[in-house]
Amino acid sequence: MPEFLTINTAHLARLMVFLLCLPAGLLQAQVQSRLSHQVTGLDQPVRLTIEIDGGEDLSPNLTPLEQDFEILSRSTQQSISVINGEMTSKRSLNLTLLPLRSGSLTIPAIEVGDQTTQPLPLQVEQKSQEEAQATRQALIELSLNKDSAYLEEQILLTLKLYQAKGVRGESLDPPVPSLDNTQISLIHEDRYSSRKHGVDYRVVERVYALFARQTGTLTLNGVKFRGRSGGSRDPFSSFFSNGFPSHQQSGRIIRAESNPVSLEILPIPQGFTGERWLPAENLQIVENGIDDEMALAGNPITRRVMIIADGVMSNHLPSIEQSMPSGLKLYPESPHLNDKPNRSGISSSLQQSLTLIATDPGTYTLPPIEIPWWNTETRQQEIARLPAKEISFMPNPSGMANQAQHSAAAQPSEQNLSVEKTISASPESADDFPWLATLFGLAWLITISAWWFSSRQKQPTKPVAIKEPNQQRSIQPELENVLQQLAEAYQAKDGQAARDAWLHWALLSWPDNPPNNLSRLARRCHPDLAKAVNALERAIYSPNSEISWSDYEILKLIEAKDASQSADKAEQNLLIPLNP
Numbered sequence: 190m191p192e193f194l195t196i197n198t199a200h201l202a203r204l205m206v207f208l209l210c211l212p213a214g215l216l217q218a219q220v221q222s223r224l225s226h227q228v229t230g231l232d233q234p235v236r237l238t239i240e241i242d243g244g245e246d247l248s249p250n251l252t253p254l255e256q257d258f259e260i261l262s263r264s265t266q267q268s269i270s271v272i273n274g275e276m277t278s279k280r281s282l283n284l285t286l287l288p289l290r291s292g293s294l295t296i297p298a299i300e301v302g303d304q305t306t307q308p309l310p311l312q313v314e315q316k317s318q319e320e321a322q323a324t325r326q327a328l329i330e331l332s333l334n335k336d337s338a339y340l341e342e343q344i345l346l347t348l349k350l351y352q353a354k355g356v357r358g359e360s361l362d363p364p365v366p367s368l369d370n371t372q373i374s375l376i377h378e379d380r381y382s383s384r385k386h387g388v389d390y391r392v393v394e395r396v397y398a399l400f401a402r403q404t405g406t407l408t409l410n411g412v413k414f415r416g417r418s419g420g421s422r423d424p425f426s427s428f429f430s431n432g433f434p435s436h437q438q439s440g441r442i443i444r445a446e447s448n449p450v451s452l453e454i455l456p457i458p459q460g461f462t463g464e465r466w467l468p469a470e471n472l473q474i475v476e477n478g479i480d481d482e483m484a485l486a487g488n489p490i491t492r493r494v495m496i497i498a499d500g501v502m503s504n505h506l507p508s509i510e511q512s513m514p515s516g517l518k519l520y521p522e523s524p525h526l527n528d529k530p531n532r533s534g535i536s537s538s539l540q541q542s543l544t545l546i547a548t549d550p551g552t553y554t555l556p557p558i559e560i561p562w563w564n565t566e567t568r569q570q571e572i573a574r575l576p577a578k579e580i581s582f583m584p585n586p587s588g589m590a591n592q593a594q595h596s597a598a599a600q601p602s603e604q605n606l607s608v609e610k611t612i613s614a615s616p617e618s619a620d621d622f623p624w625l626a627t628l629f630g631l632a633w634l635i636t637i638s639a640w641w642f643s644s645r646q647k648q649p650t651k652p653v654a655i656k657e658p659n660q661q662r663s664i665q666p667e668l669e670n671v672l673q674q675l676a677e678a679y680q681a682k683d684g685q686a687a688r689d690a691w692l693h694w695a696l697l698s699w700p701d702n703p704p705n706n707l708s709r710l711a712r713r714c715h716p717d718l719a720k721a722v723n724a725l726e727r728a729i730y731s732p733n734s735e736i737s738w739s740d741y742e743i744l745k746l747i748e749a750k751d752a753s754q755s756a757d758k759a760e761q762n763l764l765i766p767l768n769p
Contacts, residue, residue, distance in 0.1 A: 222306040224296065230314050231291045234261055234442060237284045237309075241301060242277070249282065249306075253297040258286040261442075287442065288313040325388060326353035329414055329447035331364070337453040342468040342565050343500040343534050344399040344407075344452065346373075350414060351383070351390035356443050358416040364397060367408040368454065370684075372400040376530030398535055400502070401454040408451040416443045461570050463561030465507055465706040470500035470534070472562045474575040477540075485585040486550040489520075494558065494575065496539040500565060503528050503537035504689065507560060510702065510709075513545075517553045520544040520701055547582035554579050668697050687725055 225236035239249055254260065262285040269278045288294060288311070296309035328351040338344050346364060366373055377396040382389065401407050417440035457466050477493035484490050496506050503526035513519045524541040547553060558575040671694045678687035688707060695710045696703040704710040711719040 220301045220304045220306055222296070222299065222309060224309050224311060227310065228312045228314065229288065231288060234285050234287045235311065237286055237296060238281055239284070239299065239301065239306060240279060240281045241304075242279055249299045249301045251284070251299065253299065254284075254286065256297075257289055257294050259289060261285040261287050291315050325386060326356050326418060327351065327414055327416060327443045327445040328385070328390070329412055329445050331409065331412060331447040331450050333450050333452055335452060337455055338401065339455045339468050339563065339565065340404065340457055341400050341402060341466065341501075341505070343470070344401065345534060346397040346399055346409065346450070348395045348397070348412060348447070350393045350395075350445075351385060352393075352416065353388055353390055355418055356416050357419070357440070358414065360413075360415045362413045364409045364412055366399060366401070367410075367451075368401055368403045368405060370402040371407065372398075372402070374398050374530070376535060377532045379532075396532055398530065404454045404456050406451055407454050408449060410449045411446040413447075414443075414445045417441065418443055458563070458568075461561070461563055463563075463570070464709070465561075467505065467507070467560070467562040468501065468565050469498045469562055470565055472496065472498040472501070472560065472571075472573045474558055474560060474573045476575060476578075479578075479580070484547070484580060484582045486547045486582045487585045489544045489546050490580075492543040492545060492555075494541055494543060496560065496573070497536070498538070498562075499536050500534050501537055502535060503539055506537060506539040507706065508539070508696075508703065509541050509543060509558060510704070511543075511556055511558065512702070513555075514553050516547060516549045516551065518546045518548065518701070520546070521703070523696065545580070550582050550584040552579055552581045668694070671697065684725060691722060691725070 220239065220241045222237065222239045225238075229235050251260065264283045265280065266283070267278065267280050269276060286296075291313045294311045294313055296311060298308050299306045328349075330347075330349040330351075332347050334345040334347070348364065350358075350361065352358065364373065374397065375395060376398045377394075379394045381392050381394070383392045384390070399407075419440035473496070475495050475497065477495055479490060479492040494509050498506060506524075506526070508524050509521060511519060520543070522542040522544070524539045527538045527540075529536045545555075555578040557577045560573045562571055562573060563569075564571050671690055675687060675690035675694065678684075678690050691707060691710060692704070695713075699713070704713060707722050707725060711722040714722060
């Protein structure tokens with residue numbers, strides 16, 4: 190018995206030594222990797238295959254590959270075989286890799302579960318003359334129209350993509366500005382043919398408008414393009430039609446990258462004296478005419494004023510704000526905004542209708558309309574001006590009937606209101622009975638005069654509100670909608686959306702004379718509410734300013750509702766006496 194145990198122990202020791210000498214891969218599922226080529230050229234892809242025996246999931250860590258390679262595509266497959274009644278399975282991962290540089294590269298060890306593949310060498314050669322010619326089959330140029338710009342000044346970025354005949358586009362990266370909150374919009378696209386460096390190209394030209402809202406260096410890194418030679422006859426069909434690359438993978442890969450561009454964003458110049466910063470290439474105020482030939486006291490007349498500008502968005506143009514002389518009421522409508530993008534930039538306009546009502550006859554002087562703005566071409570402040578204008582209102586022969594009509598028509602947004610006429614009379618058979626018409630007319634005048642005199646003695650002046658109850662109810666849903674927009678803007682920390690919502694709320698709160706910027710709005714609000722408005726304005730124009738968005742989300746909206754209710758009560762001052 191002791192000898193038997195000794196023999197088995199010796200055999201067991203030999204077996205353990207033998208097993209330890211075996212490769213580790215024979216004791217577990219083996220992982221292998223291989224390359225389709227050991228030598229390749231720059232911009233020429235290679236295929237890397239990773240295989241694992243067994244049914245385990247193939248989830249390798251591919252992060253080490255990203256240093257020297259771009260993964261163009263990947264696919265997986267599984268094979269099952271039965272030999273002598275024994276079933277075996279194998280999983281494989283196929284990767285198409287594109288070298289990012291030339292020289293002696295290494296496919297690094299890749300972890301697959303608790304195993305690791307062996308590193309693989311790869312020689313990437315410099316471009317041959319043929320390959321250098323291939324790189325000229327696609328070119329990208331990026332350019333800016335200026336070296337520096339002020340905050341919110343229009344900047345034009347031009348991208349030109351040159352594609353030689355037979356090049357099929359697969360992807361084109363959009364330009365990305367480095368500064369946060371920079372607005373970028375595609376405003377123009379053109380396609381044409383051009384010859385450059387002795388090569389005929391199809392050119393796609395795109396023009397972008399940028400508006401920076403933060404000072405500093407604005408950089409746009411190189412835009413990358415990738416395509417393939419051969420294939421589609423239309424070099425733009427792949428990524429201009431549906432935005433997705435073609436599934437056809439044949440042909441040589443063509444890549445191009447543009448030069449980076451940058452410019453300095455300057456702060457608002459200290460010499461600017463306007464209350465609202467307004468940079469533009471051109472800005473004018475024009476009047477679309479005012480029909481004052483038959484202007485009668487108590488009857489509304491409409492004045493149409495338009496602001497036209499180049500190099501600025503319409504939502505940055507100020508609404509018309511004026512103080513009218515005593516006896517003349519002004520009721521501005523909501524402005525109509527319009528933007529027209531073109532190759533040279535954005536042209537915008539703001540058109541606003543102003544309803545004027547004189548409570549008494551006479552000659553009134555409309556004050557001039559002045560808008561300070563910054564000329565980005567001359568880099569100087571200018572003032573767009575619509576000169577003062579005199580307008581005469583004649584006595585209204587209709588008297589009280591027209592006064593009631595004008596009180597209802599004083600709100601331009603409610604032009605469909607109907608007002609009952611208090612008295613309607615017309616002479617009957619005037620040609621046949623002139624003496625009878627005269628008699629009835631005198632009697633009618635005596636009766637009206639007696640009624641007017643008695644009413645003056647017995648009753649105080651009764652005001653007629655400009656807005657009828659149904660008008661007040663119609664404003665409430667719009668006000669609730671604005672408050673909801675304001676809440677969403679603060680939740681999203683969107684300063685521009687919050688600014689627009691505040692100004693919309695101000696238009697509803699002070700329809701006769703709304704503030705057209707945050708500074709003027711703050712001066713009309715409760716101190717706590719003014720603090721929030723001023724903080725928002727600082728956050729928009731000074732990125733380093735701190736603002737607590739969450740603090741205003743509920744509290745300030747409640748204050749806004751209270752302020753709007755106070756504004757509705759203040760509208761009672763806009764009453765026109767029924768009796769003169």
